[in-house]
Amino acid sequence: MVQHSFVSVQADPLQDVLTLVGTTSQLSIGLVAGGEWALSFRPPEAVKFNAVRRGHCLLTVDGVPEPIKMDEGDCFLLTQPRAFTLASGPGVRPIPAEPFFAAARGKAHGVARVGAGDDTVFIGGRFDFGERAQELLLDVLPPVIHVPGRTAEAAIVRWVLDQIDAELRDRPLASTLVTEHLALVMLIHVLRLHLTVAGPGAATGWLGGLTDPVVAPALQALHARPAHPWTVAQLADVAAVSRSTLAARFKQAVGRGPLEYLTGWRIELAIERLRRGDETLAMIAREVGYGSESALSNAFRRVTGSSPREYRISRMRTGSAAAAHLSG
Incomplete structure (x- = not known):
């Protein structure tokens, strides 16, 4: 039996998202x-x-x-x-x-x-926040959060x-x-x-998953190593539960399966790099966990409806239009 050693791999999804959306x-x-x-x-x-x-x-x-x-x-x-x-x-x-x-x-x-x-x-x-904050952060929170000060x-x-x-x-x-x-x-x-x-139920999506003792370690592992070719079995080892338990709990808490969530997070990381505009598509593909530019393009189109090149061109046109407006 092959033993996986991923238990110590952890990150901070809340920090990752707040950083990504530019608070x-x-x-x-x-x-x-x-x-x-x-x-x-x-x-x-x-x-x-x-x-x-x-x-x-x-x-x-x-x-x-x-x-x-x-x-x-x-x-x-x-x-x-x-x-x-x-x-x-x-x-x-x-x-x-x-x-x-x-x-x-x-x-x-x-x-x-x-x-x-x-x-x-x-x-x-x-x-x-940046343009992705609504879907990544705000939509998973209740409309108002009250903190009693005493x-x-x-x-x-x-x-x-x-x-x-x-x-x-x-x-x-x-x-x-x-x-x-x-x-x-x-x-x-x-x-x-x-x-x-x-506690549990305070938020939905990935944020709600952080309150689940089974789901949270798997989420942290995905954020710590998004480019790793994770399997459900490896993530179940991290969470110290069976594959079926992790898959069910993850989908119940987050709203989608662990590998589907990983794909979505990789695309978010790719979008952020495309916004910066200083890396090739091949470099971005390697950094976010895809072996080739075509593999990234297929996943990107499946999630966003457009290719990375189309997204980058549209961002450049938007930026050029904004610059022209300011200079005019």
Whole structure:
């Protein structure tokens, strides 16, 4: 009997995907509210986050059945472009938020203000991703993730928010850059918390697979060595289960079989290299696990509907059109 030695082969799929989709962050104008108030927000163009630094409020998101009570220290991540409302409590008629934020723009350290007083204070911002983020990351998350700030698990999120507060308050050198990096740290910890606290069923697709003790080692192995000619038997050895168990659990958790997932991830890696435009198709084929350019082309067309050459040409035309628009 041939023994396979793949147990120690592991990687970090969450890190791989966040790196691949090019995550960036930007803080927005803060919000101070008092008395009875309610603001309605249009669906954001990017992934939105807000944190309650003082006070409390009620968060209502389109399509989410129940309002979410937000206490001091809580934060939320809105992963889909849905309209939402922040309010002092139930029964308050909301008014559009945009005029209050527009009035604060252009002012040094300006904040939007609504109502009477400063009972509730928010900081917020947005996360922007590359073009593949919707399918690779956002579609496998629920529309809103709420992180209660007073739990022991949220200690690092509280620390990050405290550091952002200090940077915004004192404005030391390079504070904008520091706050943007801190926001990315917060995003990673929010996603970690969502997976560990919410547990199985907290996410779908590959992200949901990371919460399955059988599927997670196989996923990590695929990401560690995507160019390796994996078999289901080898992946089952990594997960320490039978082939039939791994195949069933993987498909149930991720939505497709392990080798089908591997093909999809290899194509994502190929797409990223095609975007960079500095490698030949033969080089890309070898790096992502295909023995020849034609093998890559066949898999690429099967997954995307076009060949790697067609994809590269369309990207070059899009880039040329954008450059012409900017120069014109």
